[in-house]
Amino acid sequence: MSTLSLKAILLPFAVLGATLPAQADEGQWQPYQLPQLKSELKRIGITIPAEKLADITKHPMNTIVSLGGCSASFVSTDGLVVTNHHCAYGAIQRNSTTAHNYIANGFLAKTRAEELPAGSNQLIYVTDKVENVTDRVLKGLSASLSGRERSEQVEERIKQLIAECEQDKDYRCTVPSFHRGLEYYRIRQLMIRDVRLVYAPTESIGNFGGDIDNFEWPRQTGDFSFLRAYVGKDGRPADPSPDNVPYHSKDFLVVSAEGLVNGDPILLAGYPGRTSRYKLPVEIRFARDATYPKYVAEATADLDVIAQATKGNAEWGVRYANVVKSINNGLKKTQGLLDGFNRKDIAAIKDSQDAEFRQWLAKQPDTAKNNALMADLDAVIAADMALSEQQSAYNVATSSDLLRSARTLYRLALEQQKPDAKREAGYQQRDLSFIKARLSRLEQSFISEVDQARWKAALQRYQKRAAAEHPPALDALLPNADAIAGLYQKSELADTAKRLAWIGKDADSMTKSDDAILQLAIKLNDVAMSLENRRKEVDGNLERVIPQYMQAVIAWKKSQGKPVYPDANSTLRVTYGTVAPYSPRDGISKGPFTTVEGIVEKTTGKEPFDSPKALLDAIKEKRYGGFRDAALGTVPVNFLSSADTTGGNSGSAVMNKRGELVGLNFDSTYESVTKDWYFDPAITRAIHVDIRYMLWVMKEVDHADNLLKEMTIKYPAKKK
Structure with missing residues (x-):
């Protein structure tokens, strides 16, 4: 449709x-x-x-x-x-x-x-300032585009809208979507540093x-x-x-x-x-039965590792206080979500609403196209969930703060080979101060021994995940848990000044470096890019189908006199x-x-x-x-x-x-x-x-x- x-x-x-x-x-x-x-x-x-x-x-x-x-x-x-x-x-x-x-x-x-x-x-x-820029983002997109092509064209248009808005460097501009891609607004904010x-x-x-x-x-x-x-x-x-x-x-x-x-x-x-008020019953069940239980298990295990690694050291405890607080907050909320799903069957409520919506849709014009839309919707959501499992597993397998820093530095070096307008969002010139801040603040929440313990335990948990969740080609590149200490000993990235010194260096210099953590980040890049490109394909298809679905849902809700507001x-x-x-x-x-x-x-x-x-x-x-x-x-x-x-x-x-x-x-x-x-x-x-x-x-x-x-x-x- x-x-x-x-x-x-x-x-x-x-x-x-x-x-x-x-x-x-x-x-x-x-x-x-x-x-x-x-x-x-x-x-x-x-x-x-x-x-x-x-x-x-x-x-x-x-x-x-x-x-x-x-x-x-x-x-x-x-x-x-x-x-x-x-x-x-x-x-x-x-x-x-x-x-x-x-x-x-x-x-x-x-x-x-x-x-x-x-x-x-x-x-x-x-x-x-807030302005509706939906036409400038979506108008004229060809129906024949692949998901990735569509995603990249939308991203290019958004980057252009942001570049226009940020001519005055005092402002930070964004172009978020509303109603799952049905509308886009450009938002200008004075950014006080x-x-x-x-x-x-x-x-x-x-x-x-x-x-x-x-x-x-x-x-x-x-x-x-x-x-x-x-x-x-x-x-x-x-x-x-x-x-x-x-x-x-x-x-x-x-x-x-x-x-x-x-x-x-x-x-x-x-x-x-x-918020996720407009998601389908299958998406609720995926969160309830897969995403949330795995998050609870990961967060609980990570907190235990941090507690053991910082035990008896007051300074280390202060360093990780904010990390622990953040994980605990997410854990309590997620456990609350699971308890809430057990207390009230929200998926069943959504089943009833979904059935009512589909009955309404069946009475609207173009029945065949509407049926095709719903079939297409089911397919793209299934692809989204399958890829999400692999992305989650990848994040667990690479959950070292030091490795994340190395991955950021190498990706920045690769992106800086391109004209600024063609760089991936998050690695443009406008993002450099944020990258520097992120790499700098590691100093306040990082202890090498604690980071090693967390990563070692995460790798062991990753290996226990179902084979289908392991991203292709990743396992062969990951270090053995017992080899992690050696990697840290052969890296200088824990030193803030030396870590920041890599900002702006070219990719060739990094390739020639003997820094072990940086070398691992380089090896992992192809797997990371494969996941990213697959995500663009899935997201592009979601952005093509979901807005059509949301347009119908809004019309249905309006016919019932129900509130129509976008998810947060x-x-x-x-x-x-x-x-x-x-x-x-x-x-x-x-x-x-x-x-x-x-x-x-x-x-x-x-x-x-x-x-x-x-x-x-x-x-x-x-x-x-x-x-x-x-x-x-x-x-x-x-x-x-x-x-x-x-x-x-x-x-x-x-x-x-x-x-x-x-x-x-x-x-x-x-x-x-x-x-x-x-x-x-x-x-x-x-x-x-x-x-x-x-x-x-x-x-x-x-x-x-x-x-x-x-x-x-x-x-x-x-x-x-």
Whole structure:
């Protein structure tokens, strides 16, 4: 079926959903869609005009920024940014040593001069322009192109669009797809390169409960921290320098200490990572039965190896703290997904929806072409899953940080033989600073002995995988696990200066090098390129077929009055909801607020349930001041809402009906994790830090008076 065969049943895509009522609080909406939801926003009590929310250049949307994996927001005119503690964890860990352990003890810069560099990989992205470029990406693509040819033509067009957009080097531009390749938008972001750590509470506040409480409710975690954006004296982004000055954001969020109560409306804005709401039942089963179980096994085994390799060495433990935290977070979420799939058969729900969709499609024009589309769809998805298994196995077999660095260096050398426009995305001139940052930051999270232990164990796990998962020609090139130590002894890539010195060197120089790790990377290149080219073939076919399928799905959903929003893809989105309790299972109801008294109840004096004495004293003495909730009689710590969130929403601003900051998103309940695949309004809840707890900790525990003075804080009116 061609795209045109559905013309009779489709409205122009730009107006799809214009008359659609949202259902419950589902939807991660592009800002331009918000006027379509005007009645819903008004119904729950949002007073900000939808047209204002749709304008990314005006307050409050122009205060919402991306950290490249997390979300954040400006809270002062001097570039002060608030986000989660776990989002700034890399910056905290980077500056920590056994002598100055800011992870354990927290950090507060009382003056601008005391603020610490967050690291070359910590950037702040301010979105200022979004434009639909679908025609420029897709128009005129020949139906006779192979998958790889189609993929490469699309990539060339995207690179051209990016090159045009990045004539001003202060900006970073991307062209992500929406609705699985049906639409493309070019997004321009001011990229701020000098970011500094301003304040982070101790880990016993910022990560209270640790991995045990991760994704759990009730929760009492102060997951917040502050960064600051710096620019050159001319106001333009600049490399880190003592001469730089704070970035003056056009707008910032006013902080409201007035608080929320059960049933109050909230808006949440940020950069959610990835959801899979429109995937087929077979794709759900593949994730449930193959991808996720293998990930859990790999992550669990890797954590065990790291724990054993760093045991008894405090410095090594600090080096790998961020790595362990990241793996643990992914592991807990993935296990939650598996538990969620066991608790509710989402695949069966999707089976029912899929059957209903196919019945609807059968009644539309061009039955034969529609049938051909569905058969084609099944075939390309099967190819995608088979290749994914081999790519996953390859990643396990080559999971050495040092080897990954060598592979990056050699691939860069090969790509630099081409004109810049013809280089693979990720290896163009625009990417050099990111490559250098990636190769540099290895210094903060690498110990040779630990890396060797992890790779050796991974190779042993790889050998146990089914033969069909092993990429052709790979096994013969891999080292024996017992030979790994010798490879590291014959490599200088562990030395940061020597590693960085290879950037810009030609491929011939690398071929002649006697560096053992680099030589292995060169040998592995053909296998890596084969997998990459096969991926382009599969992706090109997916990009040809899936949009046709999505076009039909959107028309079907529209005919039912159901919400039509694209899956999350790390672009700016808005969701809404209300403060709400939930019932995870029969006979159990969980309220929407936790309080500081819960911290005292949970505190054991041992990680992860230890608490600073200053915090416990303030609670016992009930020094609550203006942060006491009238109904609760104490300071609230975390609260729940029905907002639709996912990974990447960490640090997202939670705003009240007037657009004032009342909290930060940082997690979801364990029962909600499967919302990446299926939104269940009865149990889907996001977890937020209540701004009153954050302000209370800053005042009573850490005495961050300079920051409290810098922010604009609206306190509740005092009763006469």
